[in-house]
Amino acid sequence: MRSTVVVVTWRGREHIEACLSALRAQDRPHRILVVDNASDDGTAELLRDVDVLRLKQNLGYAGGIAAALPRVGTEFVAWLNDDAAPEPDWLGALEKALDDRPDAAAASSVLLTPAGTVQSTGVRLTADGHGADVNQETQEVFGFCGGAVLLRTEVLRAVGGVPADFFCYYEDTETAWRLRLDGHEIVPAPNARVLHQHGASTKPGSRSFHRWNERNRLLMLLRCAPAGVALTQLARFAAITALLPLRGSRPDAANFSVRLRLRVLGEVLVRLPRSLAARRRVEASRGARNAIWRKWAGQTP
Incomplete structure (x- = not known):
């Protein structure tokens, strides 16, 4: 078992079962750690057969990942949205991507919309410093989409972990910046594919x-x-x-x-x-x- 998959949830009752079922179907052994951000919709009742870190208040996606990191003892740590359902060979493809590139600290997944189009293969930097999704599978990526990524645990800790105070959004691009400033690469993993119900917990445009x-x-x-x-x-x-x-x-x-x-x-x-x-x-x-x-x-x- 080389990887811990951290799933952060908040009021995820409607979709987290699909996420957990997809994780149980992975073809690589792994540990699942669910961070429950003080859900009040009955989500907790669905998490009885997995390791759960229950937070007393909603710390957001960034805060949830940061809270989980001290509990990770594996070589790799994956971040996964609770509204994402990875294909069975997803984790294996990510581990292989990092094995093939010792200079890389993170491998970014291909996130697919329910319609089957590519939402993200990683993150690029715009001219004014925004992080924007890359949706071409042949393009290099500056960073990763935090909705589905695998990182080297000790490297992540060495560069300062996760910016918990961000709550949500840009915690992935900020982490990618620090990894690159520390001399590490970030690679896309085109065979690591995930179906993503984008915006199930937070509403884009709100x-x-x-x-x-x-x-x-x-x-x-x-x-x-x-x-x-x-x-x-x-x-x-x-x-x-x-x-x-x-x-x-x-x-x-x-x-x-x-x-x-x-x-x-x-x-x-x-x-x-x-x-x-x-x-x-x-x-x-x-x-x-x-x-x-x-x-x-x-x-x-």
């Missing part, structure tokens, strides 16, 4: 989604990206926020809400000392940050 998405992108850049990039993106976000009330009309989307954007800026500023401390803990030269940015930022889909 106010909470945009709050976490916008806040965590800025925090990630402050922690990991070249200083000029991080400060430019923070200033750009603030400038757009200030100018929005002057526009005669604006898109009817949560991320154009001035109130939401001010909340994001406030949360980023409150977390600024912690982010700068995290940046100092990442032992990387200015040249390394710039080299990663030049290589990966602005990737085309």
Whole structure:
């Protein structure tokens, strides 16, 4: 048994059984560890025959993975969404991908939509520092989609683990940044395929989604990206926020809400000392940050 698969759930009663059934059908031995984020919908009743870490409050996906990491004693640790159902050879394909690439710290899965189209084979960096899904199976990836990934456990610990305070979104891309700054590669595993019911727990497009998405992108850049990039993106976000009330009309989307954007800026500023401390803990030269940015930022889909 080389891998522990960590499944974080919150109110997952409607879909976690499919996830666990798919894990039991894997062709590689593994340990399943479910993190229950204080579910109140009866999810706990479905988890009686697996190892469960029950949290007293909802710490989000990032917090759940971070809480589980000290309990992982295997060579590899997988992160898996509770609304994902991997194919039987998924874990074997991921383990092989890391065995074939000793320089790689993580192997990213192919996530498929219910319609069978590719949702993600990993993550790319946009020109403004967003993490965006790669949906071409032949393309290299900057990072991994945290919905289904396998990582080397000790390497993950060595670079600082998981950013628990992100709650959810961008914990995967921020972790990928730190892995690359530490000199590790991240590889796609085209044969590791997972059916993903995207957004079953969190609703893309909601106010909470945009709050976490916008806040965590800025925090990630402050922690990991070249200083000029991080400060430019923070200033750009603030400038757009200030100018929005002057526009005669604006898109009817949560991320154009001035109130939401001010909340994001406030949360980023409150977390600024912690982010700068995290940046100092990442032992990387200015040249390394710039080299990663030049290589990966602005990737085309």
